Amino acid sequence: MPQLYSFHLIDSNDIHLIDPLTSNLQILSNLTLSFINKRSSITNLTISSCPLDQLFHHVFKYTPILTYFNSQYFSQHYNQTINYPNDNINKAVHLKELSIFNFKYKFEDLKRLAKQTPKLTNLKLYETYDLDMINVIQW
Template sequence: MSEAYTTMKFELLPNEILMESFEFLSIFDIFYSFDKLNNRFNQLIRTIPLHLNFKPARKSTFDRLLLSNKETCHKIETFLSHFSLDQFSHLHSLTLIQVEDYILSKLHLTPQLYSFHLIDSNDINLVYPLTFDLRILSIPTLRSIETFFSQTSSITNMTISACSLGQVLQQLFKYAPMLTYLNIHYLSEYNNWTTNSSTIDIYKAVHLKELIIFNFDYKFEHFQKLAKHLPRLTNLKLYGNCDLDMIDANQWEHLLTSSLSHLDIFKFTFNYMYKNNDDNNIQDKFNRFQNDFWLG
């Protein structure tokens, strides 16, 4: 009499048994084996409690790290007390979220680092020099790299939380002449701490292709000054509060044709405090955007 055998596939087991099985595997084995296997496993391995033990892991296999203190306390400090960044010999990207000032002041960036991001952190001065290979940088303000303004960097992609127009023209374009992408969350005179205006017309961002400003807190004449330093800009996104000058179609048309002739994409959103006697004036300004230059 022959015996009957039933074959059970591992992926058909109930979650309870799978979770018990995962206890015998490291987090690296779990994700390497089951990540993207199917939707069920994708969700399961991201919801069960996992314990990460870096000690047996080869640090050279990590090419990026994201360390965060968000909704926690001193997690970055704890990690760095056990591991030195020098152990991660192939680390190319480092992101620190809500890092403490005293941790960053003694942080030594690895020489092969290509991308470094400070997110939701205080206005911190980086003490150790930025690496030669660094190309992508996110910082709270330009004060973070003030120490290195006497040097020239090879950074091509930069995101800044807050700065002033004077800082951009005098410091940033001098320090980072290879910029191709610049994202500024808040551009305002309030963030200004420069005093020397004699060199303001010297530096141009000749390689800059894309500029995004989420809150432009200046007048149109100030943007005109900035535009003269962007000879090869192709993509511009501009947002912010404004006066009526900022929504003058004729002024923009003249500026785009005279100073930003390479521009292919221009997206803008301006908030204006509407007044009762502005009806005709506002409507007239909107109508001026309805011509072949803007619609063609």
């Protein structure tokens, strides 16, 4: 499938693809990140869930020209700010649009995300639990 441009895998529970990422693939919708295991030309990515550390260390690393990212569930196991070593964080220098539903992190984590996305122009957060997200002084 060398000419494949867009790939939407709606229910991947029973489907195991060895290497679906072609050099021309730019749009990927999937339930998990398991298919992203090497650098790709993906510019538009939609997944069901993604912890922030995976976004920094996996998504941003393997999708260096990503311009749009959408995740339905953004959460961590513990409600605490995560300390990431600066040398291991990848930036998304092309990311312009970010849509996150169920953002279960603190405002400090959002600030860290903003530092890694310098060209972000459109941010949509739905259902956050941290009241600092609506604190004008924090912004």
